Amino acid sequence: MERQSLADLAAKLRTFASERDWDQFHSPKNLVMALSVEVSELMEHFQWLTEEQSSGLPPEKLQQVREEIADVLIYLTRLADKLGVDMLEEAAKKLEVNRGKYPADKVRGSAKKYTEL
Amino acid sequence: MERQSLADLAAKLRTFASERDWDQFHSPKNLVMALSVEVSELMEHFQWLTEEQSSGLPPEKLQQVREEIADVLIYLTRLADKLGVDMLEEAAKKLEVNRGKYPADKVRGSAKKYTEL
Amino acid sequence: MERQSLADLAAKLRTFASERDWDQFHSPKNLVMALSVEVSELMEHFQWLTEEQSSGLPPEKLQQVREEIADVLIYLTRLADKLGVDMLEEAAKKLEVNRGKYPADKVRGSAKKYTEL
Amino acid sequence: MERQSLADLAAKLRTFASERDWDQFHSPKNLVMALSVEVSELMEHFQWLTEEQSSGLPPEKLQQVREEIADVLIYLTRLADKLGVDMLEEAAKKLEVNRGKYPADKVRGSAKKYTEL
Incomplete structure (x- = not known):
């Protein structure tokens, strides 16, 4: 996989939404709600852990966390792009x-x- | 300001925390809480707006939103860096x-x- | 089902946690994270709806929303009880x-x- | 102050919104966003504390936490009332x-x- 940048990601997400005619759902108000929901899905992995446990996640758990972080970055990038930030x-x-x-x-x-x- | 990358930002945040001896507070558990709080500060700007209003923020409001987005990216980058993601x-x-x-x-x-x- | 009060609910939750030896996980820090996660599960039902749609949920969706509201009240009550509020x-x-x-x-x-x- | 119930609170909030003509802003979609924001204001008090510290808040901090819990209950009650839950x-x-x-x-x-x- 070639080296990515945030600008590349924003461009890809723009195309992704446009190909699916999903732009109509992507108002900043809706996107910030989706962003908040994704952050909570990430947070859920940590809620019952001690701070120490949170610093040493086992591989399987870390993999799930990676995927949630990706979702958060995706919605954050999409929101910033829609707002021109x-x-x-x-x-x-x-x-x-x-x-x-x-x-x-x-x-x-x-x-x-x-x-x- | 020279062109930034996410990797640059992560490195700067690492230095920033280290210079202040703040690494001790930056467990993934604490960072994800801080991330969630920052997302809500961003969301607060949109909660009473219609979807249409959220797509056409006046300049002053947009400036506040920009700063909140910065905070979100900062904590997200810090968390990903601590987890090696x-x-x-x-x-x-x-x-x-x-x-x-x-x-x-x-x-x-x-x-x-x-x-x- | 006889008439409930918030005080009854708090008492039942106290017993529930104690019978399972779960009190050890219920620090206010952890409970507020769990509360936040539950609120997002509730919010998820509304993120792509228009405001108008959100006021007229179909029965099946409303049933899911009811259950999420219950979870939010449960964690809020538990947190308040632990803090003596x-x-x-x-x-x-x-x-x-x-x-x-x-x-x-x-x-x-x-x-x-x-x-x- | 006489003994309150959740039903009393819901009724008072209904009157409060109606007197101010604020019902127009209180779609379930908007209310759940406001609820989520209030929960984060509550969570902010706990984000850098250890679990142990979170169980022994000093009086001044506890007072702030009490007020945030009130805000959370207010929006949760309002949302449930609007949805007939x-x-x-x-x-x-x-x-x-x-x-x-x-x-x-x-x-x-x-x-x-x-x-x-």
């Missing part, structure tokens, strides 16, 4: 913002964001 | 599976998957 | 707060909360 | 089904449902 650019910008918000030398150790009970 | 490869495989499951000439028009009330 | 009292308080926040004579017609695109 | 009856039925599915003497100890990695 460049996800990678937005994520890079957000990461810059977060760098300013959580300076490494200030938050290290304390990790306040996480422990602020 | 190549998301693009998995999505390409899944798309192949779906091609077989929903042949264009069979489902077009009827769109049974969607209308099966 | 009286849900009905909290909901009544919240409704009072909302009455002050959205005075009927101010928001009627404009319904700003909903249309603030 | 008696949640308590459905939950009681479901519990009976689950008793048959997971007999205490079979699942105790092994707790297969939970550990089936």
